[in-house]
Amino acid sequence: MKQSIFTIKTNTPLTDNVYEMTLTGDTSDITAPGQFVNILIEGLFLRRPISVCDCEGDTLTLVYKVVGKGTEKMASMQEGQALDVLTGLGNGYDLSKAGKHALLLGGGVGVPPLYMLAKKLIENETTVDVVLGFNTKSEIFYEEQFKKLGANVTVTTVDGSYGEKGFVTSVIDNIDYTHFYTCGPEPMLKAVHKATKTSGQLSFEERMGCGFGACMGCSCKTLTGNKRICKEGPVLSKEEILWKD
Amino acid sequence: MERLKVNLCGIELDNPVIPASGTFGFGYEFAELYDINLLGTFSFKGTTRDARFGNPTPRIAECYAGMINAVGLQNPGVDKVIEEELPKLKKCFNKKVMANVSGFSIEDYAYTCERLDAIDQVGWLEVNVSCPNVHGGGMSFGTNPSAAAEVTKAVKAVTKKPVIVKLSPNVTDIVSIAKACEQAGADGISLINTMLGMRINLRTRKPVIANKMGGFSGPAIFPVAVRMVYQVANAVSVPVVGMGGVSTAEDVIEMMLAGATAVEVGAANLVNPYACRDIIADLPAVMDKYGIKNLSEIIGGVK
Numbered sequence: 001m002k003q004s005i006f007t008i009k010t011n012t013p014l015t016d017n018v019y020e021m022t023l024t025g026d027t028s029d030i031t032a033p034g035q036f037v038n039i040l041i042e043g044l045f046l047r048r049p050i051s052v053c054d055c056e057g058d059t060l061t062l063v064y065k066v067v068g069k070g071t072e073k074m075a076s077m078q079e080g081q082a083l084d085v086l087t088g089l090g091n092g093y094d095l096s097k098a099g100k101h102a103l104l105l106g107g108g109v110g111v112p113p114l115y116m117l118a119k120k121l122i123e124n125e126t127t128v129d130v131v132l133g134f135n136t137k138s139e140i141f142y143e144e145q146f147k148k149l150g151a152n153v154t155v156t157t158v159d160g161s162y163g164e165k166g167f168v169t170s171v172i173d174n175i176d177y178t179h180f181y182t183c184g185p186e187p188m189l190k191a192v193h194k195a196t197k198t199s200g201q202l203s204f205e206e207r208m209g210c211g212f213g214a215c216m217g218c219s220c221k222t223l224t225g226n227k228r229i230c231k232e233g234p235v236l237s238k239e240e241i242l243w244k245d
Numbered sequence: 246m247e248r249l250k251v252n253l254c255g256i257e258l259d260n261p262v263i264p265a266s267g268t269f270g271f272g273y274e275f276a277e278l279y280d281i282n283l284l285g286t287f288s289f290k291g292t293t294r295d296a297r298f299g300n301p302t303p304r305i306a307e308c309y310a311g312m313i314n315a316v317g318l319q320n321p322g323v324d325k326v327i328e329e330e331l332p333k334l335k336k337c338f339n340k341k342v343m344a345n346v347s348g349f350s351i352e353d354y355a356y357t358c359e360r361l362d363a364i365d366q367v368g369w370l371e372v373n374v375s376c377p378n379v380h381g382g383g384m385s386f387g388t389n390p391s392a393a394a395e396v397t398k399a400v401k402a403v404t405k406k407p408v409i410v411k412l413s414p415n416v417t418d419i420v421s422i423a424k425a426c427e428q429a430g431a432d433g434i435s436l437i438n439t440m441l442g443m444r445i446n447l448r449t450r451k452p453v454i455a456n457k458m459g460g461f462s463g464p465a466i467f468p469v470a471v472r473m474v475y476q477v478a479n480a481v482s483v484p485v486v487g488m489g490g491v492s493t494a495e496d497v498i499e500m501m502l503a504g505a506t507a508v509e510v511g512a513a514n515l516v517n518p519y520a521c522r523d524i525i526a527d528l529p530a531v532m533d534k535y536g537i538k539n540l541s542e543i544i545g546g547v548k
Contacts, residue, residue, distance in 0.1 A: 221298060
């Protein structure tokens with residue numbers, strides 16, 4: 001973990017309520033895709049945890065959805081503004097488990113952390129299939145970005161307004177994958193857990209206090225003991241997950 | 246630096262700054278960031294007789310200038326604390342640590358304190374009779390003078406280490422509880438634990454926290470803490486450890502003027518992991534600004 005000051009380079013909307021922010025600063029503690037950063041926002045007490053979408057040199061890319069006060073303030077931030085950011089938080093995805101053919105499943109604002117993951121896997125010469133799930137056409141983002149990386153991309157929409165109609169789990173039976181990686185809302189993670197036939201890694205979300213393991217605010221029970229989503233997570237392996245209900 | 250030193254129940258502290266229990270784990274997460282030996286000491290994560298997972302999530306809600314938590318004393322239990330956490334801490338912290346203890350019965354408190362009494366690393370026992378997040382324990386002992394006194398007596402009977410009883414602000418008369426603990430043999434009083442609070446999500450109309458209510462902490466509660474530290478310090482002759490919303494070197498000095506011998510810092514650590522290091526670094530300049538030669542001179546110095 002590192003605390004440092006980042007400078008906003010761009011902050012642009014991708015959809016009605018999803019924004020892409022690029023920042024420059026000391027990214028040396030970001031060591032794995034699936035990690036997150038925790039951002040101090042003026043006027044709010046707690047930092048805001050946002051997953052890392054990409055990290056290249058000193059440039060950090062975050063893609064976030066406006067869901068509350070913190071992300072509303074982020075959406076109005078301007079180029080040149082300085083932000084106090086804790087980096088290198090969470091375990092991130094383990095690339096070594098991927099095998100020859102990785103399946104990446106992202107739902108809504110769970111899509112961003114899969115971008116850096118896809119990039120790293122493709123660099124490792126792993127074949128990557130990405131399924132991006134959204135509710136409707138207007139919510140879709142990053143389809144082209146994943147294609148440019150060289151991933152096989154399928155988009156699903158719940159209402160069928162674009163791509164395949166249905167959920168991310170509707171299209172995976174024909175893909176011959178060796179390991180899966182996913183991030184999205186909990187009902188989706190549960191469905192993915194059930195629908196997948198290989199080992200895999202799932203990234204979870206929880207309300208956090210500190211984001212670095214001190215407050216025990218985001219603990220969960222697993223088959224391998226209690227874990228803090230911010231520290232031993234947010235990525236848990238399929239075999240250890242104990243669903244709350 | 247000599248001018249920052251204070252004496253807490255017979256043990257000298259290099260400075261009065263103590264990260265509060267529940268905001269600093271068992272220290273080693275913070276030791277990755279800075280040398281935690283620069284702290285006065287710290288109070289480790291509230292420890293109970295048996296391991297506890299704590300409350301369901303969400304356990305955290307944000308407020309203006311603060312937060313609510315309902316962690317519910319998640320900890321690995323005193324045996325694991327002694328076998329695993331304290332040896333890990335020893336590698337990065339060479340001072341005496343404050344052991345924070347909670348329980349659900351008088352026997353629980355006595356058992357846990359007796360185990361920790363045998364550990365050389367432990368300097369003080371901070372006995373928490375004020376956790377708002379567990380039912381049938383914690384705070385129920387701290388809201389009644391005779392129950393608080395009974396816990397104090399039971400703990401004093403099993404330890405030679407200084408016993409500091411940590412009190413709840415969620416009471417009508419905190420002074421009577423502090424006095425009862427002092428009469429029962431407490432070597433110090435620490436206050437305040439969190440204030441009982443609640444938030445409701447307007448969209449779902451449900452409480453934000455799964456446990457409905459939780460402990461409110463952060464700068465918003467600082468004036469309440471100063472007031473209660475002042476009241477208690479004027480009523481007891483044992484040292485008082487002040488806490489509640491402390492975030493700056495100025496806050497430390499204000500708390501000491503109110504009567505605190507040492508000062509715990511809680512929620513601030515969660516927002517700025519370097520908070521305590523920064524406060525300690527800022528103290529000399531702030532002391533100069535207000536004409537303070539030695540911190541020990543200003544304890545209870547409010548006019």
